[in-house]
Amino acid sequence: MSRDVVVTGVGCVGPYGLGRQALAQALAAGQPCASPVERTAGYHRPNAARLAGRCAGLDFAPWLSPQAARRMSDLSQYTVTACRMAMQDAGLSDVRGDGTAIVVATAHGPGGFTEQLARQILEKGGKAASPFLFTDCVANAAAGQAGIDLGARGPNVTICQREAGPLLALAQGAEEIARGRADLCFAGAADEIEPLVHAILDRFRAIARPTADGELPRPFDRRRNGALAAAGATMLVLEAEERARARGATVLARVGRTVRAFDPTATRAGFGRDADGLADTLRAGLGTALAAVDVVVSGAAGTRAGDALEAAVLRAALPHGPAVVAPKAVHGEYGGGTLAAGVLAVLGAPFAVPAACGEPDPDLCIRLAPRAEPARTVLLSALGGGGVAAWTLLHAE
């Protein structure tokens, strides 16, 4: 069995606010959605990054009752809220049953609960461990909570593959439908950025540090020195096309092929150097479809090595030079925002050149440009630390 898969709904929670309209406004403004991170726990070094993309102050009540939220980690709250929002966006009122799948990617999992639990054990002993924290600190707790909340009894999958996770989740969700294991799938990504995770990312030099020019994520810019670590969740409603048509749903985008690859030159925590190998795999996987790409929604987040590798792969695989947008300059790294940005690119939402990216790195030969018209074929690109890469095509309806 192989069925065509379409996107019929988007739910997203992030430092930009709630919903795809909020994200679209942020992308049109081109300003990073950053705010000061909590540092009182003492995890941060004095010269560490001070900003993160936080979801503080967002009201999830229209999608998640306060009572239910109290039983969940932040990660689960973001995920369930994004699922409910996506369901509403898709015009669905009841998704209960064996035919509904959930696929969530998370790079760091429920870091806040894990940290609290670890501190209980380390400071007070094993018997002090809270069963409540434990059951919601496994990586798949958010997908499980979404399954319970939605009554989704189909395949329930959690993928942990760092920055490549969101595209791998999208591909996995499409596969569940294409192979007939589900008719409907909530696929996306979620992450929370707690002070401990933020401080550790800073130690790895993965996130932007303060400079004379500010502390900003600058994809493809010569001044880039790291990403903006951000919390949030993005869930897409994927459906078998015939099912979506039958119920009169609005198709936002069609899900095309995904190519997955690994760069064995990557270090444990960093990026590799084999741009040619990755580009070969991308070309072999997508073939002539690459020539039709008119917009690349890049996964470049502002890291030195990651952006350089991304640029080299795009130059090698897409010599016709499609427009490139870098939404992580706005919504930050993690939380799956690029999935929603990809759908927005198909729909023609405006993308400004991010304010922090005004000095393109001449060595990368990638020039971000404003974009405001609907795309026919969008390539989503994600290179993950550790060497995993994925690319997915989204097509206009």
Add this chain to the structure above:
Amino acid sequence: MSVPAVVVTGLGTVSSLGLDAEALWQGALACRRGVADLKLFPTATHRTTIACESPAVALPAELGELAAAERFAVKAARDAVAGLPVAALRTRRAGVFFGSSTGALFEGERYLAGLLRKEEPSLDMLATVQNDGPGTAVARALGVRGPVVTYSTACTSANVALGAALDALRSGEVDVAIAGGADELCEITYAGFNSLRAIDPQPTRPFRKSRAGLSMGEGSGVLLLETEANARARGARILCELAGAGRSCDAHHVSAPEPNGAGAVAAIRMALRDAGLQAGDVTFVNAHGTGTPHNDDAESKAMAALFGERAKSLPLTSTKSLVGHLLGAAGGIEAVLTTLSIVHRLLPPTAGDEPIDEALGLDVVTGAPRALPARNVGLSTNLAFGGNNAVVLLRSFGA
């Protein structure tokens, strides 16, 4: 276009019963338990004191600094691919599909302990604390260039990974797939399961009347999977066929199984459909069998719903009674044992001396290995937190 058969051609394990699949198999046939007093960290502040710890794994220095779970994974994967030419791995036609529930969390705990003491621990301890550590360590060690994906669905992780590898092989994305899982013991899972009263202070007693919880384990189980055409072309010995996979969600509770096993039934039915088999074709079961009262009860109800009266005479075992619960690696090591059961036509027993819980209505293999028929279909089940269920079906090749 016909769907290619996917076959198992290599196995690798690390467990408390030894550093390879042969040691595991001999230990399982002898009904030897890998459980002992836990040495990895002090247990004075914990509710229980035992676990199934794996021996230390030594690897060549050129593989660099690796966390325990990564060492388990790389050792098992290297064993699994031992018969495969290196060139068949260093290509985009080879992929890694791996499960891990906690990655290198023990090292993460030590790092946090250092921070809390106001020290500045080495970042090497943390480089792969994320759950993808074991899978990407395998990919790096073997030099694959194809898809690499880590699934983290708690105790079903490796079975989900096996199902994903099956998809990738059937679709033609890869010719060979290294699939399985790895996890290491750590204080968070040890204390966490204890906080739920889910760890038996004594060695675990699955399906026994006196059962009182699981024994924690660690290690790795890895299978080399290939399309039949690829295996035949290189003259590989085919051990069995990975015939189908299924997964579902209870949508019931974050940590407790749906009491009637309905989610497990849905996953098994999906796997049977996937394999083109009927419930009546299954000749034995390697059960999730954690030894917790609720799990074994729900799983027995699932068996009754699927197999009816035949559940009472269908050989079933819990290999977790031997090596403990390997969490995200459980499906990997249990798929290895299921494969070996098919190859040798012997089902290892469930360890323990206490009376079987007759109310469960199962034919639990105890005491000594049970002889299996010439042709077999083995069902390996895993159930997990999040209401997650994932199963795989392995069968005699050519059955």
